[in-house]
Amino acid sequence: FAGLADVSIAEDIPVEGEITVPVGSHSPDEDYSTLDEPVKDTIMRDLKAVGKKFVHVMYPKKSSALLRDWDLWGPLVLCVSLALMLQGGSADSKEDGGPQFAEVFVIIWFGAVVITLNSKLLGGTISFFQSLCVLGYCVLPLTVAMLVCRLVLLAGSGTVSFIIRLIVVVAMFGWSTLASTAFLADSQPPNRKALVVYPIFLFYFVISWMILTFTPQ
Amino acid sequence: VASLVLYLFAEFDDAANLLAANPDATTISIDEPAEIPKNQRGHRQEPGREEDDELLGTDDSDKTELLAGQKKSAPFWTFEYYQTFFDVDTYQVLDRIKGSVFPVPGKNFVRLYVRSNPDLYGPFWICATLVFTIAVSGNLSNFFIHLGKPTYHYVPEFRKVSIAATTIYAYAWLVPLALWGFLMWRNSKVMNIVSYSFLEIVCVYGYSLFIYIPTAILWIIPQKVVRWVLMMFSLCLSGSVLVMTFWPAVRDDNRRIALATVGTIVLLHALLAVGCLAYFFDAPELDFAAPVTPAHNVSTVITKSQ
Numbered sequence: 277f278a279g280l281a282d283v284s285i286a287e288d289i290p291v292e293g294e295i296t297v298p299v300g301s302h303s304p305d306e307d308y309s310t311l312d313e314p315v316k317d318t319i320m321r322d323l324k325a326v327g328k329k330f331v332h333v334m335y336p337k338k339s340s341a342l343l344r345d346w347d348l349w350g351p352l353v354l355c356v357s358l359a360l361m362l363q364g365g366s367a368d369s370k371e372d373g374g375p376q377f378a379e380v381f382v383i384i385w386f387g388a389v390v391i392t393l394n395s396k397l398l399g400g401t402i403s404f405f406q407s408l409c410v411l412g413y414c415v416l417p418l419t420v421a422m423l424v425c426r427l428v429l430l431a432g433s434g435t436v437s438f439i440i441r442l443i444v445v446v447a448m449f450g451w452s453t454l455a456s457t458a459f460l461a462d463s464q465p466p467n468r469k470a471l472v473v474y475p476i477f478l479f480y481f482v483i484s485w486m487i488l489t490f491t492p493q
Numbered sequence: 494v495a496s497l498v499l500y501l502f503a504e505f506d507d508a509a510n511l512l513a514a515n516p517d518a519t520t521i522s523i524d525e526p527a528e529i530p531k532n533q534r535g536h537r538q539e540p541g542r543e544e545d546d547e548l549l550g551t552d553d554s555d556k557t558e559l560l561a562g563q564k565k566s567a568p569f570w571t572f573e574y575y576q577t578f579f580d581v582d583t584y585q586v587l588d589r590i591k592g593s594v595f596p597v598p599g600k601n602f603v604r605l606y607v608r609s610n611p612d613l614y615g616p617f618w619i620c621a622t623l624v625f626t627i628a629v630s631g632n633l634s635n636f637f638i639h640l641g642k643p644t645y646h647y648v649p650e651f652r653k654v655s656i657a658a659t660t661i662y663a664y665a666w667l668v669p670l671a672l673w674g675f676l677m678w679r680n681s682k683v684m685n686i687v688s689y690s691f692l693e694i695v696c697v698y699g700y701s702l703f704i705y706i707p708t709a710i711l712w713i714i715p716q717k718v719v720r721w722v723l724m725m726f727s728l729c730l731s732g733s734v735l736v737m738t739f740w741p742a743v744r745d746d747n748r749r750i751a752l753a754t755v756g757t758i759v760l761l762h763a764l765l766a767v768g769c770l771a772y773f774f775d776a777p778e779l780d781f782a783a784p785v786t787p788a789h790n791v792s793t794v795i796t797k798s799q
Contacts, residue, residue, distance in 0.1 A: 375651045396572075397579040398614070467582040475618060482625055489632070489649040 326350045333413045333455050343406050343459065351412020354419050355384045358483075361422045362490055375486055383486075387479045388412060395464065395472045402463040411476070414456035418480065421448035422487045429492055441488060449484040453477055578613040578692065586615055593700040596734045602700070603693050603738055611692035616699020620665045623702055626709045627661075628654045631773030634713040638777055653773060664765050665702060669694040672739075675754070679746055687742045697738050701731040705766065712770065715777035724766050732759045 310318060326349050359380035375383070392407040400407075425441045457473050464472045567573040592606045632650050639645040673691045680688055689697075708727040712720050735758050743751040 374649045379651065394579075394614070394618075397576050399576065399579075467584070470583045471581070471586060471614060475621075478618075478622060478625065485625075485629055486649070486651075489647075491647055491649070 322347075322349065326353075329409075329413050330416055333416045337458075343402070343410065346403075346406045346409035348405070348409060348412060351388075351409065351415065354412060354415045355381060358384070358415065358419045358422055361419075361426060362486060374490060380486065383482065384412075384415065387482070391475045391479055394475055395460065398468050398471055399465050400460075400463050400472065402460065407460065410456055410459045411479070414452045414459075414480075415483065417448040417451040417455070418445075418483050418487060421445050421484075422490070425487060425490060426492075429490075433491070445484050445488045449480050452480045456480075578611070580610060581612040581614055585610075586612070589615055589696075589700050590619075590703050593703050593734050594730065596730060596737060598733075598737070601738055601741065602697055602734050603689060606700075607693055607696050611690070611696040613692070613695070616665055616695050616702075619699050619703050619706070620661050623706055623709065624654065624658045624661050626706050627769055627773050628657050630709045630713050634715060635775045637713065638715050638775055657769075657773065660765070660768070661702070664761070665698050666695065668761055669698050672754075672758070676742055679743070679750070683746045689738075689742060697735065701734045701762075704731045705769075708766075709769070712774055717777060720770060720774070724770060728763055728766055732762055735759070735762060 325345060325347060329347075329350055359377045362375060362380050363377060388408050388411040391411060392404055395402065395407060396404065421444050424444050428437050428440050428444075431437060453473075453476060456476050460476070461469050461473060567577070589602075589606045589612075592602055596602070597605075628650075631653065635650070636647055669691065673689070673694050676688065704727045708723050711723050714720070736755055739758060740751075740755055743754045746754075
């Protein structure tokens with residue numbers, strides 16, 4: 277750098293600026309290490325995050341909280357509870373019965389992975405786990421529907437109970453699809469939105485069908 | 494030599510057409526020869542060539558290889574490589590579905606709709622929809638058929654979903670693989686003008702299965718005649734799409750082999766439809782004809798456990 281040897285900055289020109297090192301999104305660690313806090317605080321923080329996401333699903337607004345801080349606890353809890361509630365629907369555990377626990381689990385997770393891959397292949401900008409998170413959390417209305425169905429089936433299993441179950445399941449299916457579409461559709465290129473929404477519709481339709489056709493022994 | 498030169502010029506002409514239809518395809522531009530064919534086409538157009546153009550897609554098949562090679566240039570272990578198979582917009586998918594449901598006689602589905610952009614979205618999701626439609630419709634139709642009987646207890650028959658999935662996905666992927674292998678083998682023996690890539694064959698098969706989705710829904714109607722009429726109708730439509738696609742690829746071959754190939758394609762397609770109808774949908778009249786004897790319970794148990 278021979279040519280720069282005689283470069284000097286005049287005294288009256290202020291040189292100022294900022295040097296910042298991007299820290300990333302490790303915001304919880306900025307003040308203190310979470311290693312020393314009581315276990316209750318750690319658990320409550322995660323539970324609050326999951327609970328907040330549940331609320332976001334029930335009132336789907338255009339908030340980015342669901343997308344930004346994704347977690348898969350909620351989907352796991354929902355999936356396990358839905359699969360457990362769908363048990364006891366197999367007639368003689370012959371081939372004609374309802375879905376087994378493993379089948380429900382595989383359908384939900386494999387279906388969510390396939391839909392996520394589909395939206396990424398079509399050019400979506402959402403990340404893999406964010407999409408899984410949204411799809412998993414939006415199973416919440418259908419889990420509520422399953423709970424309601426089981427309660428209604430305790431009362432009786434005639435035509436009236438079927439109509440009630442049908443209405444509840446259809447309403448929750450619509451809610452799930454609309455909630456997940458509200459979160460996911462924005463990350464797609466505009467001329468392919470329908471191509472991305474249709475598999476989500478199919479996914480929740482299959483889950484709703486499993487819930488509606490549940491017949492206890 | 495002159496005809497070869499004209500063949501090359503006609504190729505470039507079609508390249509211009511193709512570019513006009515697909516402006517964002519990555520191509521190299523060769524300006525000079527594009528001007529010439531407009532004059533040549535006027536006086537050297539052979540009489541049958543127009544119709545052959547449409548049906549065979551002769552010049553385009555070489556073009557498709559050229560463009561396809563330039564589009565799918567990412568190595569196969571990257572994500573971008575697989576994104577090239579999903580490079581379709583909503584209206585394109587809808588157009589392809591429409592083309593499979595309303596086959597225009599004389600028009601080749603691959604040449605008209607796929608046009609060197611085969612996608613995997615259509616085949617995959619049409620198969621998925623078909624699997625669940627058949628399982629759900631079969632379940633519903635059995636429910637309605639057996640509704641009034643006292644010994645009937647509704648079961649969701651969930652196992653049949655996995656069977657349906659295996660069958661339909663195997664059909665939609667293994668049969669094109671076998672067909673592609675067979676066509677490649679014949680191509681090495683007989684110089685066929687038209688050749689399809691594996692993905693184009695998968696595309697045609699996938700989209701041709703679309704007609705079975707409304708057919709499966711309508712199969713809920715518990716009338717044997719209605720079901721068979723629906724099956725014949727959908728078999729004709731989707732079979733004709735397949736025949737019109739593959740006939741140009743084999744017709745330069747030995748007559749008997751060509752007919753056998755097309756016949757096998759249609760036969761497998763029919764077997765799929767008949768098999769699905771027989772396995773997932775119980776026969777409607779069987780229960781009314783069952784005699785009310787002690788053997789009655791045995792026969793209903795047998796039909797239930799089918």
